[in-house]
Amino acid sequence: MSLADIIQIIIGVLSLVATITVSFAIYWLQLRHEKEMQKIIKQQEHKELEEKAKLFLMDNEAELNYLPWCVIAANVHRLDKHTREIYNSFCRCPEELQNEILKQAGFEMKSIKGQIWVNDCIEALKEDIRKYNLGRDYLYEGAKYFHRSYERYRDLKWTDTPRVFAPICKDNYIRNSFAIDKLDIGSYIDEYFYYFIDKRINFKKNKPMPPIDYAWYSQNLAKIDEEMVCMWMMELIRNIAIIIYNRSGVEKINAEILEYTDAQVETYEDKYYATLQALYNAYYIKPMDEKKVSHKKKKQKSRE
Numbered sequence: 140m141s142l143a144d145i146i147q148i149i150i151g152v153l154s155l156v157a158t159i160t161v162s163f164a165i166y167w168l169q170l171r172h173e174k175e176m177q178k179i180i181k182q183q184e185h186k187e188l189e190e191k192a193k194l195f196l197m198d199n200e201a202e203l204n205y206l207p208w209c210v211i212a213a214n215v216h217r218l219d220k221h222t223r224e225i226y227n228s229f230c231r232c233p234e235e236l237q238n239e240i241l242k243q244a245g246f247e248m249k250s251i252k253g254q255i256w257v258n259d260c261i262e263a264l265k266e267d268i269r270k271y272n273l274g275r276d277y278l279y280e281g282a283k284y285f286h287r288s289y290e291r292y293r294d295l296k297w298t299d300t301p302r303v304f305a306p307i308c309k310d311n312y313i314r315n316s317f318a319i320d321k322l323d324i325g326s327y328i329d330e331y332f333y334y335f336i337d338k339r340i341n342f343k344k345n346k347p348m349p350p351i352d353y354a355w356y357s358q359n360l361a362k363i364d365e366e367m368v369c370m371w372m373m374e375l376i377r378n379i380a381i382i383i384y385n386r387s388g389v390e391k392i393n394a395e396i397l398e399y400t401d402a403q404v405e406t407y408e409d410k411y412y413a414t415l416q417a418l419y420n421a422y423y424i425k426p427m428d429e430k431k432v433s434h435k436k437k438k439q440k441s442r443e
Contacts, residue, residue: 208412274351
């Protein structure tokens with residue numbers, strides 16, 4: 140092989156290397172440019188999302204305490220026409236915007252995925268009704284009287300249920316001082332757990348009436364108008380769920396709590412969502428991957 144041939148081969152190899160190097164450099168520059176453009180687009184989209192969330196918060200400033208119930212409304216009845224405007228406005232937002240609204244409003248909760256949790260929570264409640272002997276289970280046929288509160292009567296004005304229940308403990312000094320001789324159903328359920336379930340008093344044969352039965356028979360719920368039955372069902376479910384949650388005393392490892400606010404119940408629709416919130420917080424546990432569960436357990440142990 141002549142010197143000229145060797146030089147020609149070397150030039151060819153160098154030319155090939157140069158071509159590959161230039162091609163790779165061009166590809167790398169294009170890829171970098173695309174990533175930079177994607178980053179700019181994402182930043183712009185996030186700014187637009189932030190602005191939309193700010194506008195939502197400004198437009199609904201008077202009703203921001205209802206955001207936890209908006210989360211439920213968007214999950215279980217997103218396509219319905221609600222009586223409260225913030226529910227409608229929130230349901231019209233895409234999930235990403237909903238979460239940004241909640242973030243900017245100072246809430247840690249996020250939108251809920253899937254609807255199976257409603258039935259799961261009701262089944263867990265039914266189990267506790269049996270476990271604690273709270274009375275006859277009226278959550279039959281898919282808890283129809285509870286769900287009809289929303290389906291048929293959502294626009295009805297809510298009025299608190301009356302204080303008609305005799306106290307279980309007759310020797311309560313504070314109550315006697317204020318001449319309070321009747322309780323609301325929530326206070327009665329609380330006393331039922333405290334004095335009867337926790338055995339603070341030995342009742343012997345004179346056991347207190349289970350709260351569900353007490354409400355059902357004292358208010359003649361088998362014969363009154365259906366909307367009144369729905370009203371009492373929401374009241375019973377919500378109060379039992381809240382007391383069950385408060386009695387648990389243990390932070391759920393993988394739960395995302397729907398935070399409570401000062402939102403006031405004004406309609407059956409509001410009460411329905413407030414009741415679902417209590418059920419969610421008392422019974423729902425959101426699945427998490429093993430790494431997150433392990434990390435949270437480690438944090439809990441470090442606190443101990």
